[in-house]
Amino acid sequence: MLQPKLRTIHRKTAKGEREMSGTCVLLMRLPASEDEARRMLGIIQRSTERNSGAAIYLLGEGTFWAKGLMPKRYLSMALDSGAAVKASRRDLFARGISECDLDQRISLMDDLEGELVEDVMGRANRVVSW
Amino acid sequence: MVAEARKKGTLALVLFSAPYGNQYANHVCNIADRALGMGYNVEIFLYGDAVHAHLTEQKPKNFVNIGETLARLADRGAAVYSCLICAIARGYIRDYDEGRKVYNSPITPPFVKYVTVQGFVNMIKKADRIMMFGSS
Numbered sequence: 001m002l003q004p005k006l007r008t009i010h011r012k013t014a015k016g017e018r019e020m021s022g023t024c025v026l027l028m029r030l031p032a033s034e035d036e037a038r039r040m041l042g043i044i045q046r047s048t049e050r051n052s053g054a055a056i057y058l059l060g061e062g063t064f065w066a067k068g069l070m071p072k073r074y075l076s077m078a079l080d081s082g083a084a085v086k087a088s089r090r091d092l093f094a095r096g097i098s099e100c101d102l103d104q105r106i107s108l109m110d111d112l113e114g115e116l117v118e119d120v121m122g123r124a125n126r127v128v129s130w
Numbered sequence: 131m132v133a134e135a136r137k138k139g140t141l142a143l144v145l146f147s148a149p150y151g152n153q154y155a156n157h158v159c160n161i162a163d164r165a166l167g168m169g170y171n172v173e174i175f176l177y178g179d180a181v182h183a184h185l186t187e188q189k190p191k192n193f194v195n196i197g198e199t200l201a202r203l204a205d206r207g208a209a210v211y212s213c214l215i216c217a218i219a220r221g222y223i224r225d226y227d228e229g230r231k232v233y234n235s236p237i238t239p240p241f242v243k244y245v246t247v248q249g250f251v252n253m254i255k256k257a258d259r260i261m262m263f264g265s266s
Contacts, residue, residue, distance in 0.1 A: 060153040114164040
């Protein structure tokens with residue numbers, strides 16, 4: 001099993017908020033296999049090693065990462081390593097995934113696209129999408 | 131306003147998938163909408179089957195009309211480019227004169243600019259961030 005080595009450095013802003021810098025990973029579909037999940041996570045891992053951190057965005061079908069058995073395990077590993085995970089509340093509920101199904105460390109966003117644009121354009125220096 | 135958006139930054143969105151079979155085109159439109167709302171310059175490139183997305187005459191029954199959404203985004207300042215070669219291959223362009231770079235495409239809406247791969251390269255060069263959606 002892949003041992004995650006993700007690290008995320010969050011700088012504190014003047015307001016005391018955590019600010020992400022590094023790589024944004026946008027997941028819009030499930031991995032087709034465990035190999036692919038490993039590859040997707042591997043990209044996160046390599047990106048975070050080169051930069052200062054990673055945030056994962058679950059959008060559309062990508063919200064199934066939060067529920068599916070195998071993807072959820074990989075997502076947990078990313079969370080354990082300190083990557084921030086943000087999911088679209090609208091897309092989760094549209095797919096019948098309730099809040100109680102989720103890892104509590106996942107942040108639910110009412111406007112994930114807006115959050116993503118802010119992070120991609122303002123804070124991150126790299127974006128990977130699947 | 132355009133100059134201000136350029137100063138703030140340019141987001142390039144590249145779509146590879148046809149609309150309606152999946153949500154990639156919707157994601158592109160939603161992200162472009164938010165980026166324009168925040169004052170960023172947005173450029174969208176449609177490649178491969180994604181060239182079908184710019185058709186405004188499609189009548190999806192239960193989905194957002196992607197062609198009309200792209201038209202509204204273009205009205206707000208987004209640039210919408212379509213791959214010329216992909217459009218020729220899919221029957222959107224008639225009477226293409228390669229020497230004079232002149233083409234006739236009665237079904238292409240006016241907000242779409244056809245470009246070659248060179249146009250794609252130019253877009254990438256200008257962009258501060260690039261996001262890719264779907265697969266061909």
